[in-house]
Amino acid sequence: MVPSDQFQCFSNIVDHESGWNYKAVNPSSGAYGLVQAYPGSKMSSAGADWQTNPATQIKWGLNYMNDRYGSPCDAWLFWQANGSY
Template identity: 40%
Template sequence: MDGPGLAAIAVGSVFTYAGIKGLSIPQAVQSIVQGKSPADLPQTAAIGTPTSAAGDAGTSTGGDGQIVQGGSAQATLQATAATFGWTGDQWQALQQIEMHEAGFNPKAKNPSSGALGLAQALGHGNGAATAGTLGNEYGGEGLTDEQAKAANSGDAGAQALWMCNYIKHRYGDPVKAWSFWQAHHWY
């Protein structure tokens, strides 16, 4: 079996386990990214009961998706993408965009344009309320001003949520965004 096949099985296993235990997907993924076993988490709801990670430690909501903290920037972006249901081909497309934009570096800054971080956001900040230590390029796209300030200071979780919301709202999904990127070399 090849790598993508094993990845699909792993992702399916996380979704199944989270469903059986009544955990949110972001909660189970975050636990795994942090090296914890999902089995150690308490069951938060009965099977079939809608769950929300809004009150979970380490996550917060902001528009669509979830901010996921912990692990590498790549693991954070992948876990955030999973909150949008973007796995398999969608994750592969998002990974391609990221490798061409910032290489999973939340402090990457384009010296000519000023584009910042994982998403290479540019010109979305809205004044002092969102300015961070690295610039003021993130704002809107479902982030609170405080989350935008964190993104503008290099927070991979806030940047990943902004990027996923931006792609969802502008293109619909990463496969369509990657197709656009291939034609234009930006997204």
């Protein structure tokens, strides 16, 4: 799902955001899932099973990173500079 040349960057973000816990919830913001979408319900655009399916969360997160930053590696560069993305 994630291109091989972008996987490490994607993984770095997920490691920092949720530790690969697809049920992770940020206690202060309520951000949800692997990629800490806020609100988590935004991920419903990738599938109705966004709360329980890590693949749906990955699909949404990849699309988000590509749309907003150009790629997961560009999103990771932003994360490194800002501590979030």
